[in-house]
Amino acid sequence: MAQHLSYEESVRGVWKGLALLALVTLVEVALSLLKAAEWAEDIRILIYVASLLIIGLSVYKAYFIIYEFMHMGYEVKGLAMTVLLPTMLLIWALIAFFNEGDAWRKSREKVIYKDQLEVPTGDDVGAISPREDDLLLALPA
Structure with missing residues (x-):
């Protein structure tokens, strides 16, 4: 007792x-x-x-x-374990969610970087810029 x-x-x-x-x-x-x-x-x-x-x-x-x-x-061991096990699962979930969030953040940074790149569209595809045209004319034949 x-x-x-x-x-x-x-x-x-x-x-x-x-x-x-x-x-x-x-x-x-x-x-x-x-x-x-x-x-x-x-x-x-x-x-x-x-x-x-x-x-x-x-x-x-x-x-x-x-x-x-x-x-x-x-308290008896069984009662203590009923509190301890969900606590451990909560800690595991927090670690997993932080790792998942970090992966999403890195993926989002790649998307933002790719969105900032300028892609030629329409008539500009394959066209020579005026500066490159001047360089081509200045080259000796």
Whole structure:
């Protein structure tokens, strides 16, 4: 049987959890400001490491909130899996949609580029421009 905490112990646990979340949030904000710094723009490895740390800390915060404040850590495994599986499917869907959107963006850029090309139409097809005509007349025979 689960051990029940007293009211004071529960309040102390909530404050510790809030302090942990505040600390993680401050670290995330500091990393975000570091990425936005002008001197860090040229250091690509710093940007990648900071981005990975921000993602990792965000996942940890989500896990902690679900585990402690939504009480999933104290539930049976089957119930926890019914929450975890749709979450994993949602993450997979987000990754798939971002990849699909990126492919559409690249395809759209090609279409816009091809639309900007000038294609000769009507009488202009195969005609020599006046500048080329002058060059042909200037050539020695």
